[in-house]
Amino acid sequence: MIDKIKSLLEEIEILKAASIEELEAHRIKYLSKKGEVTNLFNDFRNVPNEQKREVGQLLNKLKDAAQDKINSIKEYFENQNTGANEEDLTRTAYPIGLGTRHPLSIVKNEIIDIFARLGFTIAEGPEIEDDWHVFSSLNFADDHPARDMQDTFFIQSSPEILLRTHTSSVQTRVMEKSQPPIRIICPGRVYRNEAISYRAHCFFHQVEALYVDKNVSFADLKQALLYFSKEMFGVDTKIRLRPSYFPFTEPSAEMDISCNLCGGKGCQFCKHTGWVEILGCGMVDPNVLEACGIDSKVYTGYALGMGIERITNLKYQVKDLRMFSENDARFLKQFEAAK
Ligand code: DAH
Numbered sequence: 001m002i003d004k005i006k007s008l009l010e011e012i013e014i015l016k017a018a019s020i021e022e023l024e025a026h027r028i029k030y031l032s033k034k035g036e037v038t039n040l041f042n043d044f045r046n047v048p049n050e051q052k053r054e055v056g057q058l059l060n061k062l063k064d065a066a067q068d069k070i071n072s073i074k075e076y077f078e079n080q081n082t083g084a085n086e087e088d089l090t091r092t093a094y095p096i097g098l099g100t101r102h103p104l105s106i107v108k109n110e111i112i113d114i115f116a117r118l119g120f121t122i123a124e125g126p127e128i129e130d131d132w133h134v135f136s137s138l139n140f141a142d143d144h145p146a147r148d149m150q151d152t153f154f155i156q157s158s159p160e161i162l163l164r165t166h167t168s169s170v171q172t173r174v175m176e177k178s179q180p181p182i183r184i185i186c187p188g189r190v191y192r193n194e195a196i197s198y199r200a201h202c203f204f205h206q207v208e209a210l211y212v213d214k215n216v217s218f219a220d221l222k223q224a225l226l227y228f229s230k231e232m233f234g235v236d237t238k239i240r241l242r243p244s245y246f247p248f249t250e251p252s253a254e255m256d257i258s259c260n261l262c263g264g265k266g267c268q269f270c271k272h273t274g275w276v277e278i279l280g281c282g283m284v285d286p287n288v289l290e291a292c293g294i295d296s297k298v299y300t301g302y303a304l305g306m307g308i309e310r311i312t313n314l315k316y317q318v319k320d321l322r323m324f325s326e327n328d329a330r331f332l333k334q335f336e337a338a339k
Contacts, residue, residue, distance in 0.1 A: 175292035212301030249282025279306035
């Protein structure tokens, strides 16, 4: 019996199969109920007691060897079917999931698209700015509170170099270098020294628009604002302008749109007024034009500026501003369906 087991062990070691069917025939031959290995187990009871130990060990070894051999040939056939062991050089190494755009980028692009349809082109400027471009050129008086350390981040403790507090600085950069007609839209990040909470952050994003040409009037501004609001929030949107003050525009206004959640009827979001504020605007102050080398007797212009976070909140009702910069995939994934 020992000889029989040993010869079977040798046989199994060099076992081969050209097909899955041949492999199955091997399995039946050795391991099925009437298979050779099974038969040997059945004969085990006839083995004399003094040999039982040795034969038993050999029998177990044989059974394991047969099972292992058959399993490994089977695995080979299975891999061949999926092509996993073939080198396909065109195959992607691992699946790459499509990312999603950040909600602020989605809204920024939408704003840019709308103004592009009115002929505006994108202009950009640096985030680290100087006092002239952020304040002085824009008609901020020397003692204007926005220049205060409490609002502005200064760099290297110099009062001259700072992080821009608004994208209006890009207006100056463009007007200094070019003559009208100027029709630009300036998206970008701005910084203010605010305590971080659900409604304020030390950085956020703005879009600025500037149009300077001969005969630009407040009516042009109002028409652009109405067009923008209807494109952004729907054709039924109404706008309302309230007089306001900015150093760089005269006259200045703040614009409200009819609340897009309740349609103007009044709800918690619009504090039951039916209106929500979305931007500041006005006619470019002649002092600003002159500071940038543009003749204010020949040219007039309008400007407007809005916070992208604010518009995004109106569209998507994001309750906590901090979500925009936390990189939480669970938040970002919700914008998968947006364009
Ligand atoms: N720069 C203003 C701010 O940061 C926004 C603004 C208001 C921009 C009126 C303008 C404007 O161009 O005309 O709050």
